[in-house]
Amino acid sequence: QKEVEQNSGPLSVPEGAIASLNCTYSDRVSQSFFWYRQYSGKSPELIMSIYSNGDKEDGRFTAQLNKASQYVSLLIRDSQPSDSATYLCAVNANSGNTPLVFGKGTRLSVIA
């Protein structure tokens, strides 16, 4: 059973702080990793993808991947109240015939 685990939160951070969201996965052959953001009452929206070990930065967002430890994280710098949402980690084995598996998400609350 391929699993993706996230702390459900809520994770509360003050405005301007760094929010750190973590995700672990069970399938060692996983190759593709994604972070989706879902606002309340809305559908998920892709914000980051990462495929190689290390860091990938995009604006205020940094995704970090460590395949040896089977974890992927998302850092949000200078957190804003508009970042308050549920963040979903998604993983795929890239074996050509497996679906994208989602974690249950971490709810982030940025306090002004």
Add this chain to the structure above:
Amino acid sequence: KAGVTQTPRYLIKTRGQQVTLSCSPISGHRSVSWYQQTPGQGLQFLFEYFSETQRNKGNFPGRFSGRQFSNSRSEMNVSTLELGDSALYLCASSPVPTDYGYTFGSGTRLTVV
């Protein structure tokens, strides 16, 4: 360009009835995946279609079925509805199955009473 369109947005059905949900992917996207989202279980994979063929099926009972048409539009059907089928059903499209940067539709909120 137009996004992923799901219809209807909201649906209320009675136990035992059946329902059909529709998804029109982004133009040019040929891969469509369906997910069920509930507060307790999160996003759970239902099906994936590409070029009218089902490539993957999740761990759902046979009451859940789907198909894809030649224009890449997809439908899913749930027969003999149960209270536990109440959920948000999300459709996601991508150009090809190995591109997992999905674009999700707004979803269909199904309530079974």
